[in-house]
Amino acid sequence: MEVSSSSDSMEGIEGFQGxxxxxxxxxxxxxxxxxxxxxSSSGPMNCSFLTEEFVxxxxxxxxxxxxxxxxxxxxxxxxxxEWHGWPAELLVKTALQSLEMTFRLISSVLCDTRPYIxxxxxxxxxxxxxxxxxxxxxxxxxxxxxAPTVQLSVSNGVIATKVGQEVWQRPGALPVVSRVxxxxxxxxLGTWKxxxxxxxRIWLVxxxxxxxxxxxxxxxxxxxxxxxxxxYDKICKPSYLYSFRQSSQFHNAEDHTLCTVHQIFEAWLxxxxxxxxxxxQRIDHEDSVGASKDCWTIERIWQLLTDxxxxxxxxxxxxxxxxxxxxSINRATSSSTSKGAxxxxxxxxxxxTDACKELxxxxxxxxxxxxxxxxxxxxxxxxxxxxxxxxxxxxxxxxGETSCGIIHIxxxxxxxxxxxxxxxxxxxxxxxxxxxxxxxxxxxxxxxxDALTQIYSEPPFFPSVDGAKIFxxxxxKHRTIAMGECMQKPVGKSNEATRKxxxxxxxx
Numbered sequence: 285m286e287v288s289s290s291s292d293s294m295e296g297i298e299g300f301q302g303x304x305x306x307x308x309x310x311x312x313x314x315x316x317x318x319x320x321x322x323x324s325s326s327g328p329m330n331c332s333f334l335t336e337e338f339v340x341x342x343x344x345x346x347x348x349x350x351x352x353x354x355x356x357x358x359x360x361x362x363x364x365x366e367w368h369g370w371p372a373e374l375l376v377k378t379a380l381q382s383l384e385m386t387f388r389l390i391s392s393v394l395c396d397t398r399p400y401i402x403x404x405x406x407x408x409x410x411x412x413x414x415x416x417x418x419x420x421x422x423x424x425x426x427x428x429x430x431a432p433t434v435q436l437s438v439s440n441g442v443i444a445t446k447v448g449q450e451v452w453q454r455p456g457a458l459p460v461v462s463r464v465x466x467x468x469x470x471x472x473l474g475t476w477k478x479x480x481x482x483x484x485r486i487w488l489v490x491x492x493x494x495x496x497x498x499x500x501x502x503x504x505x506x507x508x509x510x511x512x513x514x515x516y517d518k519i520c521k522p523s524y525l526y527s528f529r530q531s532s533q534f535h536n537a538e539d540h541t542l543c544t545v546h547q548i549f550e551a552w553l554x555x556x557x558x559x560x561x562x563x564x565q566r567i568d569h570e571d572s573v574g575a576s577k578d579c580w581t582i583e584r585i586w587q588l589l590t591d592x593x594x595x596x597x598x599x600x601x602x603x604x605x606x607x608x609x610x611x612s613i614n615r616a617t618s619s620s621t622s623k624g625a626x627x628x629x630x631x632x633x634x635x636x637t638d639a640c641k642e643l644x645x646x647x648x649x650x651x652x653x654x655x656x657x658x659x660x661x662x663x664x665x666x667x668x669x670x671x672x673x674x675x676x677x678x679x680x681x682x683x684g685e686t687s688c689g690i691i692h693i694x695x696x697x698x699x700x701x702x703x704x705x706x707x708x709x710x711x712x713x714x715x716x717x718x719x720x721x722x723x724x725x726x727x728x729x730x731x732x733x734d735a736l737t738q739i740y741s742e743p744p745f746f747p748s749v750d751g752a753k754i755f756x757x758x759x760x761k762h763r764t765i766a767m768g769e770c771m772q773k774p775v776g777k778s779n780e781a782t783r784k785x786x787x788x789x790x791x792x
Contacts (some may be wrong), residue, residue: 316356328537351726352611353547354528355762361521364552366515370430371521379421380520381500382551386414387469388526394478398537398600405596411482411600413595415489416588423581424555425497432519433499433512434463464504465512467522471504524546536610538603546630549592553632556585560639567646572689579696582640586703590710596718637739640700644746650693667694672759694749708739 362378393406425431464471474483483504490505502513528547529540561580566575572648596604648655648663651670656662670687713725744750 288707346631353550355547355550356670358547359526359554361524362673363552366518367432370432370672372424374426374430375424375520375555376421378429378551378555378558379417379424380516382548383414383417383552384468384520384522384525385544385548386410386417387473388529389541390414390479390482391473392471392540392544394473394476396537397605401600402598406483409595410599411485413495413588413591414486416591416742418486418489418493420581420584420588421501422493422496423577423584425494425499427498428586429498431461431499432515434515435512436463436507436510463502465502465516465522468503468520469522474504482485482650490502498767536603536607538599538607541599542604542607542611545592545595548633549589550630552585552588552592553636554632556636557639560587560636560643564642564646567649567693572650572686572693576689576692576696579643579693579700583696583699583703586700586707590707593714594710596714599648599718601718608719619738639744640704643697643700644748647694647697647746647748649729660759661751663748664755667748668755671752671756694746698744698749699745703741704745 311655343556358381362374365373390407390410393401393403393410396403470483470486473479474487476483486504487503490501490503491508494500494505494511495509497511499512499514500507500509502516507513559582563575563578563582566572566578647667651663651666653663653666670690673687
């Protein structure tokens, strides 16, 4: 790759008055070193680290994984549209179905007859997972006025006797009938003695988080603000969802846990893919606020994916390791050789990871600056100038977006990068904790181990943004040194001259 001289990019540094020649040379050297690091990271990179031949699961393994989870049926539901005037239908429907599967997992834990499981910790983890999902759902539903809802009905004394109705009354007002889902498992769990306190807390979480949305879910929460109620049963279809419940063929209680956890995992992967698609659309329409919001939502989904996988820390070692071999996870079979962790058989996970890395291709469009085909620092300099000048001037980029909005998108991009790397680092440690450290050293795991290590040790996803921060840090370092030298000069120079020096000290 041809690279233009970085000395051209330092044009104007010699004009920084009050800086010693040694400091100027040191800044040049620092810039050259920083820029060379960025060039090395922006060169040919392995953008599909999980799809290399040595780690990619075979088609038969991926097919077995999808069949075990009934993934084709779930995907068909997630992709089907019924309300064409509701743009967020697929997002909300998939997230709600993931939530409903979490309720199913809660009921399974409560009904588990094994005396040796840590039931209390399972309940705490699942309650926390439910709260995290509800928070994300409320963010997705924020400002959504197109969702199909029903209004609360006011009773004049005649109330239909249906299981799915609640009646409550404000002082001095007529009784209000609030509809509750008849198919969701949560209202039923609320009638269980062993689950009533847990469900009461979940109802309060729904009430709290759905304050940011124009409707509520209708799962038994108080709905004290009298909001419209989402058509939960028609959208989520809980009864149809339960028809895909995995029936254990090995008489192993962890079989249902493994299946349900991965179904929840796949549902949020699908949501993240939809959000990535919407990010591209919003950037094309110069909607920096919406794009940055979706980016941060994806960052939180990666954190949620980590929490979902960490549920396996609670599985019983004897039951789970027995199931691992019963399912031939990471074990050579007659038809294929298993390669890598069970989670890595998910094509959606590999696809989402690569798509998150490819967000760097949006940086030139966001900045309104065309990347230098010769590898010059044009884009990095634009980012550097943006970071340094946005406090002093409110300007717009060539594509019409404000500087603050652009910075928010760039920071959200890097937030996604950090979340992706945290997930894979956490997943590697999870494999060690659940299946022992020797598992990572076996032949079947060597490729996956190398790939998991590579994701958090490779160069940054967004080299121009990273390079701009490196140079900006060096700038403030040397500015502080230079100002310290000025303060140590003999008294006698006028304050006006000192102020003039400060104003002339700017990034070129």
